[in-house]
Amino acid sequence: MTVAESAGVSARRPGLGVPRLVGRGHDLSLLDHALDEWPGLVVVAGEAGIGKTRLLHELLRRRPETAVVAVCPPFREPYTLGPVVDAVRRLADRVGGLQLTGLAGALRPVFPEWAEQLPPAPAPLPDAAAARHRLLRALVELIDALGIGLFVVEDAHWADETTLELLLFLRSRRERSPRLVLTYRPEDVRPESLLRRLVAQTGVTRLEPGPLDTAGTADLVSSMLGGEPVSAEFAEFLRGHTDGLPLAIEESVRLLYDRADLVCEDGAWLRRDVAELDVPPSIRDAVLERTSHLQPAARAALAALAVLEGERAPVLVAEVAGIPLSEAENGLVEALAGGLLHEDRDARVGFRHVLAARSIYHALGAMERGRLHRRAGEALEWEPIRSVAELARHFREAGDPGRWAAYAEQAADHAISSGDPRTAFGLLLDLLTGGAVRGAAVSRLVRRMPLYAAPGNGPLRELVTVLRETAAGELTPEERTEATWQLARLMFHVGDVEGASAEMEQAVPGLVQDRPVAAVHAMMMLARPLGTAHPAAHHRAWLERAGHLIEAGPGPSSEERLAFLMDRAATLLVLGDPAGWAAARDLPAGGETPGEVLQRARGYANLGEAAMLWGCYDDARRRLDAAAALAEQHRYLRLRDLVGATLVHLDWLTGGWKGPMKWQASALDADEPVLRADALLLAGLLDAARGDHRRAQEQVRAAIAVGRPRGPADGSRDPSAALARLAIAAGRSEEALAATDAAWRLVEAKGLWLWAAEIAPLRIRALLEGGRVGEAVRAAEAFAAGTRNLDAPVATAARRLTEALLARASGDLTGAAKLFEEAGAAWTALPRPYEALLAREAAAGCHLAVGERDRAVGLLREVFGDLTALGATEDADRVRRTLADEGVRTGARSGRPGYGDQLSPRELDVVRLLVEGRTSAQIARVLGLSPRTVEKHVHSAMRKRQAPSRTALAVTAVESGDVPLPGSMPQPPTPTE
Structure with a gap:
């Protein structure tokens, strides 16, 4: 359709208004109903531009209760509780005269301007988690006292974890809590975010506004044109080009309007029939084309607002834009009229849509962005209430490393004191990888970082690179020692044990002289018998040196002593020394400072893994559960995830296969390589048990390639044992021997035969099946001699199994059957049901071979049922075939x-x-x-x-x-x- 000017049809162009809310009546009714019911938690989920904010504003206009709206900004590192504090601060006029308890004094650091109206600050707490909990309780008391009935958090996918903890706290109070409304984008929620837990709770009303249809599109456009009708063709055209996304529809209409491509014919608005007309599918393109037609003052004000983010006073916008206030106000009025901005009740202005703000921000040149960030930082430094995290962001983008570092460290201190170590880690990592600090300051910052809050292994590897460059630079001897020590510590964390040990030995002499406590820590790391070919005596010597130093040096703190005692007990156990059990029993009780809590969590994790190496699975689970609880409570995210992986593997060993099946599917996408490696290994073990040996081998080899190299000290998580088992099942004995060669040589070199419990039966079976009987006997004798005096259940079971294999190979089938049954009983006692069933199957085979058919068949029936129940379908099918060979039917096949x-x-x-x-x-x-x-x-x-x-x-x-x-x-x- 075209407009025929020659026919005298007038093309009217009214001003465009802000569209009214259309197509959301049902959603609004659901919101109202949900909020009138207790506990009243509502989440509004959807993609950017779908209309979540507009729906929320309409809801707030209709609700009578006092409401606060916390808007989470898209900062690279959110600042702790910032959105909530900013929202509550707007009710400052109500604070005076509130009846608050002494608990509210904990709010003074976050509301310094209310110091005269708040109770005195309570005594500081040494534990970060306790301090965070007290702060949250005080904030909840203030929310109650202010009579806030509706608590809204917009863009919760950008919320810091402490803000999300506050929401969980409010939610847990049920009827005493204000009604909660959250908006968020599901696709932008981090896998580990507490938001996932919050929105997955029962009793939550979830709304997901959908795109507009053609009729809704027509209504929205009509509302922008003063209520005048819109042609069906035009509405369908817009819906098709925008997928019905309300923000995209609005921006497209404004763009068409600016291009003069909207005309009115026969009382209905439509588009010109121009062949080359193309409505940009990108909101960014539409926003930038529209802003290009604004006056310079308006464009300058929009650029300043995009840099500042959020709602801001015009005077601040003018200062950052570098233009007179009058010009800034005129520019803001123009942008408001154009529908880009909105104005709140305090006369502050901000973008109506965050996508528009980000579009303008990213269109600025790098130099212009840096200039505006510098102006923003310098202006905000004079604000009576300063956000140090926001100042750090501005000076980082401005290229001012001095002020960036100063404010980022203050923000990290605030995050740690608020119990938010992950944010603190991110702020300090940003400083180090961004080059804001150099020389000795690098080591100082790394020493302060809460490493167990790292979101994966990648950031730790970045720190290794920074420290390596620092240690190679111009430093004093003392500074070089410190840098080398921190480098070695980080290399241990990322799994480069061999390289870390070499660096650590270089650092020890200087540490002994200047920092004896750090020297003890270094010696304890060298005492760990991991990743090197040094004999056990080498590691014991370092363990003894550390003990002498901690006793002879200046009195260590309670945290330092606890760290030493925890590490000593775990190291003794990994060295195969039973004295480790007594050391673990004698660990001191209590210890609630943040440092002591971290050492206790870390120590329990190490002791749990050591207990698994011995086959003491009940003890391992108790300690690992304790470590997981502390890591979760105190937000040691990396430690929590690593302990979780260990617990899942323990489930696999002890026969709980459903949990590992679910965990490995999600952990394959983890950022932490060790977690991905564990997930791949578990996937391989599951595939092998189901009979897919080709895929199992692929998974195990991928685990070796992805993660920190594991070895025999990792016990059942040594992938060489899995590869050997697969090779034996395929009849490739030489391949099985090759898979275990390196681990076996390491065990022989170190003399730590406990480590061979997983691979010894596999290696000895491979030797026997390869005809190398003499070597098999010698290997079994070495393993038996090295473990006979250890009360290690896993070694006992493995010895019985090797003895059974030798007896069967020598022709003593009656004796072999008895030994296989004893091995099965030993595996059952751990418990290791899968290993026990395989041993009992072997016993049944020996009974068959000597003519004890009835006894064998009875045993095989039991084994078949238990393997089927466990989920080992390949093994169950093998037993079924053996029974079939004996004329015994077992019902349906197990799957193949x-x-x-x-x-x-x-x-x-x-x-x-x-x-x-x-x-x-x-x-x-x-x-x-x-x-x-x-x-x-x-x-x-x-x-x-x-x-x-x-x-x-x-x-x-x-x-x-x-x-x-x-x-x-x-x-x-x-x-x-």
Whole structure:
């Protein structure tokens, strides 16, 4: 449709107004109803521009109760409780005369301007979590006293964690709490954010406003045009180009209006029929084209507001823009008329939509942004109430490292005192990686950082890079010692133990002279027998040196002594020294300072992992649960996640497989490489138990490539054990030996045979199946000698299993059956049900081989049921096939289809050994089957391969690739019959 000017049709152009709220009547009714019901928590979720803020403003206009609105800004690092403090501050005129208890004195640091109206400040608390809790309680008391009935948080996806804790606190009070309304973008919520917990609670009303349809689009445009009608074609055109997003519709209409592409024909507004007309799908493009038509003063004011963010007084906007107040006010009036800005009741102005603000901000050149940030920082320095986090942001962007560092450190101190270590970590990391501090100041800041609040391994690796550059720079000897010490400490954190040990040994002499307490810490790290080939005596020597130094030096603080005692107990256990258990029992009770809490949480985590290495799983769970609770309570996020991964692996070991299945699926996306590696390893173990060995091997190898290298000191989380198990299942004994070679050599070098409990049975079985009987006997003897005097349940079970394997290989099947059953009982006692069931299956195989069919069948029936219940479908199916070979039906299969003309896994095992030249009797002993069952598998394979003889079967199997050619592999000696 076109406008025919020659026909005398007039094209009227009324001024555009702010659109009214359309298409949201149902949402508003739901909001009102929800807020009239207790407890009244409502969340409004949706993408940017969908109309969450507009819906909220309409709600506030209709509600009678006193409301506060906290708007969370999109700062790179949110400042602790900032949005809430700013919102409550607007009720300053009501504070005088409030009946507050002494608890409210804790609010003086956040409301310094109310010092005369608040009770005296209480005595400081040493514990950060307790201080945070007291601050939150005081803030809740103030909210109650002010009579706030509606508490609103906009853009909660940008809220700091302490603000979210306040909301959880308010929510927990139910009827005593003000009604809560949150708006947020689900796609922008961090995985670990408390907001996820808050919105997932029961009794929450959730609204998700959708896009407008064609009729809604027409109504919205009409409301901008004074209520005049809009053509259906135009409405559909707009809806199609904007996907019905209200903000995009509004910006597109304003853009069309500015281009003179809106005309009125026959009483309805429509667009010109211009072929090249293109409404930008990007809101950014639309906003920038519209602002390009504004007067210079308006553009300057908008740029200043985009840098400042939030609602601001015109006088501040003028100062930052660098223009006279009168010009700034005229520019703001123009932008208000154009629908870009809104004005609050205090005559402060701000952007109606954060997307418009970010569009203008990002369109500024780097030099212009820096200039405006400097002006903003300098102007805000003179404000009576200063936000140091905001000042740090402005001076960072202005390129002023001195003032950036000063304000960022103050903001970090405030965050820590408010119990928000993650924000503090982010602020200090930003300083270090941004180059705001140099030289010795780098080590000083790293020493202050709450490392366990790091959101993943990546930031810690960034710190390693910064410290490495610092240590290589111009420093005094004392400063170089400190930088090297901090570098080594961080390298330990990220898993570079070998490199960290070398750096640490260089730092120790200087630390002993200048900082003996730090020297003790360094020596304790060197005492950890991880990641190096040093013998155990080397680590014990460092442990003893640390003990002598802490006793001989100046009296350590309670935190330092607790750290030493915790580390000493865990280190002794990892060294395989039973004295570690007594040291763990004698740990001092109590200790509630922040430093003591951190050391207790860290110590419990290390002791829990050490207990797992011994196979003391009940003890491990108690300690790990305690560590997890402390880490969660005190916001040690990285420690919490690492302990959680350890607990999930403990669940796997002890037979609770459902939890690991859920956890590994989510942890694969973690930022922390160690978590991803653990998730991949667990995925591989689950795949192996289900029978997908190819995928299992891929997952385990990926775990090795992704995370901190794990070794035998990590016990059941050593991926070499998983690879060896997969190789043995596939009949590749040499591959299994290769997988365990490095771990075995490390154990031999260190003399720490407890570490071999996971790999010894696998290695010995691989040696036996490869015909290397003498080596298998020697390996078993070394393992038995190294663990016999240890009361370590996992070592006891592993010894019984190795003894059973040797007995079966020697032909003593009756003795082997007894030893397999003893091994099963030992695994059950830990408990390790999966290992126990596999041992009992092997026992049943020995019973079958000596003709004890009834006993074997009874045992196999039990094993089949338990493996099925556990979820080990591959193993259960193998047992089902063995029972079928004995003529015993077990009901439905555990999941795998029939093999048809393909050789089954058991048939492949038999044929592989046949190719190696073994007799049926030898094959029976290796696989734990009866000779009669072996013959059944041979004849079945001959039928499938159409082989007239055993020799022909062997040749066909090699030629078809069913089994590998043994090559030069030595033939096994023939056991004595």
